[in-house]
Amino acid sequence: MAERARATWDVVVARLPVGARITGSVIARQPFGVFFAVDEVPGALALAEVTGLPDGGELPVLSAHVTGEVLGHRHDNHQIYVRVTHVD
Numbered sequence: 001m002a003e004r005a006r007a008t009w010d011v012v013v014a015r016l017p018v019g020a021r022i023t024g025s026v027i028a029r030q031p032f033g034v035f036f037a038v039d040e041v042p043g044a045l046a047l048a049e050v051t052g053l054p055d056g057g058e059l060p061v062l063s064a065h066v067t068g069e070v071l072g073h074r075h076d077n078h079q080i081y082v083r084v085t086h087v088d
Helices: 002-015
Strands: 021-030 033-038 045-049 065-074 081-087
Touching: 033 065, 045 065
Parallel strands: 045 081
Antiparallel strands: 021 033, 021 065, 033 045, 065 081
């Protein structure tokens, strides 16, 4: 997975610029936030930290569908940072 992420990272950043609206399904929960697979770019991984959740929002459950806005890109670990705006 890491090799594939490195190979496609430039495409991910170009297709998901800061401010872009994205959707995806939660694939992992951690105390600091959730990771989700991005629908718009298969293989892309997004992280919504607790501070990036709606006010009063709890961590979405596994497989929940989320909508958010790209806040930035972590080039060192090939992650997209997201503010969640909606949880289905």
